[in-house]
Amino acid sequence: MPEAAPPFLIYLLGALIVPFLRGRFRQVFALAIPVIGFVNFYLIDKGVHWKVDLLEFELILGRADGWSLIFTHIFTVVSFVGILYILRDNVALDLSAGLLYAGSAMGAVMAGDLITLFFFWEMLTLGAVLCLLARRTPSSGRAAKRYLLVHVFGGVVLLAGLVLHLAAGGSTAFDKIELSGVGPWLMFLGFGINCAWPIVGAWLTDTYPEASVGGLIFMATFTTKTAVYVLARTFPGEPVLLWIGVAMAILPLFYAAIENDLRRVLAYCLINQVGFMVVGIGLGTPLALNGTAAHAYCHVLYKALLLMAIGSVLYRTGKSKATELGGLVRSMPVTCLFCCIGALSISAPLFAGFVGKSMIISATASGEYGIVFLALLFGAAGVFLLAGIKVPYFAFFGRDSGLRCEEAPLNQLLAMGTIAVVSLLVGTLPHQLLYPMLPDLSVSYEPYTVGHVTDQILFLLSCGLAFVLMLRAGWYPAEIRATNLDADWLYRKGGPFIYRLADKSLNAINAAVARGFLGRFVPGVTNFFESGGPRLACFVMTPLWAIQRLTPEETDAARHSVFRRAKHGAFPIGITAFFAVILLGLLSLLMRF
């Protein structure tokens, strides 16, 4: 059997070559990369591969175990459908960005040490920034800068934590780390920034809706899920994660309910679902950790499907806001169908979400975490109401916006169809397809019990009933074109404020220094060294000239002569020798004492 190559290498090489190709050849090549990635994936044996020595560190580029393989698998699936989805426009930047992003994410999850992880962690940011720039609008350019700002900050926090961790005697091993001391806490926070924790995660809903139509598929998959993977590896069972996860599962929903941009609604719901995974990591039991991996896998599927469906709407109509959309089922019936499958995949039986998320909820129910259990149920109801009902309803049904457009292009429909089929297969055959990939195979879980299925159907129908009744009663908040303040205010308004503060204070110091130092002190010193000597000489010579009874004109001429000679260093040798003798005499006198 041929040897497997590091997955990231295939993707990064592909990303480098794509810009040099043209036309159909580029399309075929770009799509071939994930296909090669897929074949390569099945050649990877469990174990540690591809070790490289760098200085005194041993870098491990491939650690293949349950955790890394399930994440690499879903990343490979998304890289394929993502590339297929953006294939039609055949833009080198978009294709390269997607491949680079996917390769970085696979490099990060396959990393066996913290230094390799850090390297790919930073590359993820590059991929995301390219996906934002690929939208090619002024506001996406600004969003890319904000994204870069936040993630460079996060990277510095992580690097500082890593250095302190190593300095305190910690190892570079990418395994469970004790959350004590400044280093591990900084690393914890650095991971949390990418994981979109409350407050520090405001970058996500700020920038994601600015990404290109296809770029968002990659963004919604790689950054946060890599962060979930890293947290599950390094800080499993950390109680504080439980409450961070609960906050993530609940708080964004209140924003999603009043948000107008449907892609931003999905971004808020993404944080909610990542919150479930963080709760699973916080619980740290084998079932909960399996649930985190399974939910990450399934979540990526249906989030990608929903974002693709709304992305196709944006692609065809140029609009993604609820106030501008509605009734598109007439123009885009197939996209609408896929959007509904994506919505059902969130948690309906027979679809992916049902077999993944319920593991985490069951894990909280079987422990002593009643409040967490209730919070997750609230989160599950909310996300179905908003991502599952609100998004398809406002885009494809509801008030007819009058928009008429073509159905999504074939490649986008194929991409959505692929994900829909995978979601259905995973949902119906979890024991064959999903559960054998989970990290801990000793845990058994059966999602399809009669009680669970009927409970879940009742749960989802009740969400639907609540939505319809609220619409009929006029209770559901009208969609309004507005900006809703979030923690991104801190850097979007705070940043310019600090800029102005720094401008006023530091630039004032700068100006004062420029005036005082450069304007007065430096010319003074220069003047002293340039004309200090001859001035002193003139000061000594003036009485001598007076004794010689020189006229004022002759005195002036003598003074000019001194200045000229000082400037050119051209005093007669006799005078120089005379002063040298005096100097030596003074020195010999000093030596006597």
Added chain:
Amino acid sequence: MPSPKPSPGGKSAPPAPRKYFKLLVAACGFFLLLDLVFRLTGFDKHPYLKWEQWPGFYGIGAFAACILLVTISRFVVRPLVKRDEDYYEKSSSEPGGKSDA
């Protein structure tokens, strides 16, 4: 591409789907009844927490959660956080945001 009819300030909520409303209510009723039967007969239910033993817990819970979520969003969160649509863009044209060009 035809221009969309702008909704008047977004004030008019889209009409609720009437056709399937009765079906939805009937389905909810059916599964609620099924839940009651299962509770009474003790069939295939393994409640871990005391709330789960209440009949119709998942139905009533989800319904209440949705109402609570929307109500808080509408009457608490929106008045607190709502700003003009160009809230951030306005500031970026000011001198402080000139680096955003």
